[in-house]
Amino acid sequence: MKLKIALLAGDGIGPEVAAQAVTTLQAVEETFGHEFSFTEALVGAIAIDKQGDPLPDETLALCKESDAVLFGAIGHPKFDNDPTAKVRPEQGLLKLRKELGLFSNIRPVKIFPTLIEKSPLREERITGTDFVIYRELTGGIYFGEKFLSEDGTVASDLCIYSEEEISRIAHLAFKAAKGRRGKLTLVDKANVLESSRLWRKVVTRIGESYPEVTLDYLFVDNAAMQLILNPSQFDVILTENMFGDIISDEGSIIGGSIGLLPSASVGEDSSMFEPIHGSYPQATGKNIANPVASILSAAMLLDHFELKEEAEAVVRAVTLSLKKGIVTPDLDPNSKYGTDDVGHYIASNIRDSDDFRGLNQENIGLGKSTII
Numbered sequence: 001m002k003l004k005i006a007l008l009a010g011d012g013i014g015p016e017v018a019a020q021a022v023t024t025l026q027a028v029e030e031t032f033g034h035e036f037s038f039t040e041a042l043v044g045a046i047a048i049d050k051q052g053d054p055l056p057d058e059t060l061a062l063c064k065e066s067d068a069v070l071f072g073a074i075g076h077p078k079f080d081n082d083p084t085a086k087v088r089p090e091q092g093l094l095k096l097r098k099e100l101g102l103f104s105n106i107r108p109v110k111i112f113p114t115l116i117e118k119s120p121l122r123e124e125r126i127t128g129t130d131f132v133i134y135r136e137l138t139g140g141i142y143f144g145e146k147f148l149s150e151d152g153t154v155a156s157d158l159c160i161y162s163e164e165e166i167s168r169i170a171h172l173a174f175k176a177a178k179g180r181r182g183k184l185t186l187v188d189k190a191n192v193l194e195s196s197r198l199w200r201k202v203v204t205r206i207g208e209s210y211p212e213v214t215l216d217y218l219f220v221d222n223a224a225m226q227l228i229l230n231p232s233q234f235d236v237i238l239t240e241n242m243f244g245d246i247i248s249d250e251g252s253i254i255g256g257s258i259g260l261l262p263s264a265s266v267g268e269d270s271s272m273f274e275p276i277h278g279s280y281p282q283a284t285g286k287n288i289a290n291p292v293a294s295i296l297s298a299a300m301l302l303d304h305f306e307l308k309e310e311a312e313a314v315v316r317a318v319t320l321s322l323k324k325g326i327v328t329p330d331l332d333p334n335s336k337y338g339t340d341d342v343g344h345y346i347a348s349n350i351r352d353s354d355d356f357r358g359l360n361q362e363n364i365g366l367g368k369s370t371i372i
C-alpha cells in the first residue's frame with residue numbers, strides 16, 4: 001500500500017519520539033513491501049518561533065492532502081508560564097483537529113502483562129484492564145466562545161454541544177463496544193451540566209439501536225475514582241472533550257507510564273495519530289522519553305488502513321521489548337536504554353520478525369497483540 005504521511009514532530013520530545021515511530025513504519029514498509037512517504041511540516045512552538053503561527057497554512061495544506069498525519073507533541077514552558085500570551089502552541093493542535101474534522105479521539109488502555117509490577121496500583125486491582133476511551137475532540141469547552149473582561153478580572157469558556165456532535169461519536173463508540181465486550185459507559189456530569197444532560201439524552205436514544213450493548217452512566221468524579229479502584233469494569237468509555245483529556249492521563253498510569261499510551265483521531269476524511277502525552281520539556285534532548293506511545297500510535301495508523309498483520313507485528317515487537325526490559329527510565333530507573341535504543345530494538349524485531357512471526361504468541365508469553 002502507498003501512504004503519504006504528514007509528519008508533524010512539534011516541540012520538546014515530540015521530534016525524538018516521532019522519529020522512532022517513523023523508524024518503526026520504515027521497518028514495516030521494508031518487511032511487508034509497502035511504500036510510505038513522510039513529509040515534515042512545522043507545528044506548535046517551533047512554528048511560532050519560525051513563522052509566527054502555530055499552524056502555518058502550508059502545514060494545514062500538507063495535512064489535508066496527505067492520507068494521514070503522524071503527530072509528535074507540542075508545547076513549550078515559555079508559553080505555559082505566560083498566561084498573557086495570545087499566540088500559543090496548543091492553538092495549532094486544536095485548529096488542526098478542527099480543520100481536519102477529527103471528532104473522535106480513540107485512546108486504548110491495556111495492561112502489558114510484563115509491566116504489571118511497574119504500575120503504581122496493586123496487581124489484583126489492574127489485572128484484566130482493557131478499555132478504550134472515545135473522547136469527543138472538536139467540541140465542548142475547548143471550542144466554545146471565550147471571554148476575558150477588559151480589566152482582565154473576569155473570564156469564561158463556553159461548553160457547547162449539539163446533538164449532531166454527540167451522535168456521530170456515540171455511533172462510533174457503540175460500534176466499538178459491539179465488537180468488544182459489549183459495554184459502553186457514558187462519563188458525564190449530568191447532575192450539574194445542561195450539556196451533559198444532552199449527552200445522556202442523545203446517547204440513551206442511540207443506545208436503543210444497539211441492543212447488544214449494555215449502556216451505563218457514571219458521573220466524571222465517580223469515574224475518576226472507579227478507574228483506579230476497579231479499571232477492569234470498563235470496556236468502552238464515551239465522554240466529552242475535556243473529561244476525556246483528564247481521565248485518559250489518569251488511565252495511562254494504570255499500565256505503568258503515560259509514555260505507553262497511543263491515540264488515533266479520526267473524522268470523515270482524515271486521521272491523525274499521536275501519543276496522548278505532551279512535549280515533556282524536562283526531557284528534551286536527553287534521549288530518555290519513552291517512544292512506545294508514539295510507536296503504538298503508528299500501529300494504530302496501520303490498523304486504521306486495515307494493515308492488520310502489520311499493526312500486530314508492531315505491537316508484538318513492542319511487547320517483546322517490554323518483556324526483554326529494553327525500556328526507557330520511566331519504566332526502569334536503572335535502564336541503560338535510551339529513546340532511540342528502544343525504537344531501534346522494536347524496528348529490528350519487525351525486520352527480523354521470522355523468529356517470532358507466526359509463532360503462537362501465548363507460548364512465548366506475549367499475550368494478545370491487538371491494540372484496540
Ligand SMILES: NC(=O)c1ccc[n+]([C@@H]2O[C@H](COP(=O)([O-])OP(=O)(O)OC[C@H]3O[C@@H](n4cnc5c(N)ncnc54)[C@H](O)[C@@H]3O)[C@@H](O)[C@H]2O)c1
Nearest residue numbers: 073074075076080258259276277278279280281289290330
Ligand atoms: N498532544 C500534545 O501535543 C500535548 C499533550 C499534553 C500536553 N501538551 C503540552 O506539553 C507541555 C508539557 O505538559 P505537561 O508537562 O503537563 O504534560 P506531559 O505529558 O508533557 O508530561 C507530563 C509528565 O508525563 C511524563 N511523560 C510524558 N511523556 C512521557 C514519555 N514519552 N516518556 C516518559 N514519560 C513521559 C513525564 O513524567 C512528564 O513530567 C505543555 O506545553 C502542554 O500544553 C501537549
Ligand SMILES: CC(C)[C@H](C(=O)O)[C@@H](O)C(=O)O
Nearest residue numbers: 075090093094245276277278
Ligand atoms: C495540548 C492539549 C491541547 C491537548 C488536549 O487537551 O487535547 C493534550 O492535552 C492532549 O491530550 O492531546
Ligand SMILES: [Mg+2]
Nearest residue numbers: 245246249276
Ligand atoms: Mg491531554
